[in-house]
């Protein structure tokens with residue numbers, strides 16, 4: 116399952132909407148990215164997001180904070196960006212240092228600017244099918260499943276991982292589409308046995324090549340949302356692709372979709388905040 120092509124189409128559509136907003140209001144949609152510390156992978160992801168914004172005609176503001184930033188300093192920064200009328204979307208790059216209360220930081224993002232779908236308000240709205248922004252990777256996964264016309268109703272979906280921005284929300288989105296969802300995690304007994312029952316597997320745990328072909332039910336759909344150093348996914352692609360009907364690669368699968376959804380949601384946030392109607396909403 117190629118994510119790069121669909122991602123390009125989503126970004127092209129977002130770029131069209133961004134230019135329409137600029138033409139009609141004189142306002143350029145703007146994403147603020149906040150990076151705490153100097154983790155090289157996080158810095159790369161933020162650079163990628165800003166570069167794609169620039170290509171799509173979306174402005175970005177970059178806030179780099181030192182690793183020693185406290186929770187209250189980070190909350191203040193995110194609070195100021197939430198109040199800033201020139202900023203339409205806010206992204207706090209995860210993970211932040213262990214000394215920071217990441218939940219408190221996420222909650223400092225105003226829901227209408229939470230284009231990364233990380234607040235409890237966004238999670239609740241997404242879970243109940245109400246307007247709001249989905250977490251970007253889960254949103255991208257659902258679009259990819261739709262792109263490949265994967266039927267979900269009544270299918271057994273197994274999500275490996277329960278992180279607040281990936282595993283948990285993707286399970287809720289699958290549930291909303293009438294899949295029978297099982298969450299697996301570090302305390303799950305006999306992960307292989309659970310996986311072998313799955314029609315759809317979403318690997319979202321961050322452990323390189325944890326899932327191998329022998330754990331995949333023949334004909335299953337496998338989504339590898341793992342991001343590990345060196346662009347290695349959570350799934351052993353070679354052995355899993357021998358049994359899967361559809362499988363996402365790393366790179367070129369879920370990753371590009373994550374950034375595409377972020378851009379689309381930023382433009383949608385700008386459209387709502389500028390009070391513009393007539394530019395299609397993404398959700």
Ligand SMILES: Nc1nc2c(c(=O)[nH]1)N[C@@H](CN(C=O)c1ccc(C(=O)N[C@@H](CCC(=O)O)C(=O)O)cc1)CN2
Nearest residue numbers: 160207208209210231251252342366367368370371373
């Ligand atoms: N606040 C957030 N933090 C993090 C998120 C997130 O969605 N919101 N997700 C991950 C990492 N991530 C975005 O931040 C991310 C990872 C990988 C890619 C991607 O496109 N990867 C490419 C390969 C990259 C390369 O060529 O070096 C691919 O898979 O094709 C996008 C986003 C953690 N943090």
